[in-house]
Amino acid sequence: MSYTVSPSNKRKIKFNVTDPVESVLQNIAVILSTPKGSVPMYRDFGISVDILDRPIPVAKAMMTADIKEAKNSGNQG
DSSP: OOOOOOGGGGGGOOSSOOOHHHHHHHHHHHHHTSBTTOSTTOTTOSBOGGGTTSOHHHHHHHHHHHHHHHHHHHTOO
């Protein structure tokens, strides 16, 4: 199964989502649309702006790492 997520999905945020797939897709959209350093008290959350102007393969690898890091830090505490 394949899903497409983009930062524009953030406009459709729903609270109390019961569908796990919809919840994960929504969380990914929030991560993709949040520049790292822009959330007070949670400066490591989001995607690094260092990916701008990088070659696409490099940018994809950096974004993947940032998403995994945000997911892992979200599971703590």
